[in-house]
Amino acid sequence: MLMDTSDETLAKAANAGDRAAFATLVGRHYDRIFGLAFRLTGVRAEAEDLAQDICAALPVKLAQFRGEARFTTWLYRIVVNAAHDRRRRQTTRARAADGWGDWEIARQDEIAVQREAEGWLAEAMTRLSPELRDTLALVLGEEMTQSQAGAVLGVSEGTIAWRMSEVKKRLRAMAAEDAT
Secondary structure: HHHHOOOHHHHHHOOOOHHHHHHHHHHHHHHHOOOOOOOOOOOOOHHHHHHHHHHHHHHHHHHOOOOOOOOOHHHHHHHHHHHHHHHHHHHHHHHHHHHHHHHHHHHHHHHHHHHHHOOOOOEEEEEEEHOHHHHHHHHHOOOOOHHHHHEEEEEHHHHHHHHHHHHHHHHHHHHHEEEE
């Protein structure tokens, strides 16, 4: 009996909550929805996703159907709009991904530079005297104040300050030597 009912009558019934009317509408028009979605996207998997999304949204969309045009005309408009929306979202995501890609490349470059600097510093520390190496490890590595490092090493804060000054001089000399 529902098979003989017009699309417009089924749409009104489905909008009122008639599940059988909704099922009949979807069954009657699914191939049409999928076919247009496929022609608009050109990709079978995307067309399937789009058709499913449209069918899932159709109960809410039916409230907007006023019957001023044929149901199929209205439904085609829904499919076209959904395809355009999907295309816009994909374009936006692609742009965002490109931006994130650039950001990630810059971040990885920064990490590589930092890793290289840390490697150089670790190697350079092996060329320092044990006293300077210990001082550097506490002040830079453990982020201690000069006073705290002095307490750990049993020397005055002034001695730690002198050692850090000496470390800077020697590291600059090593960097200049390594650059040539």
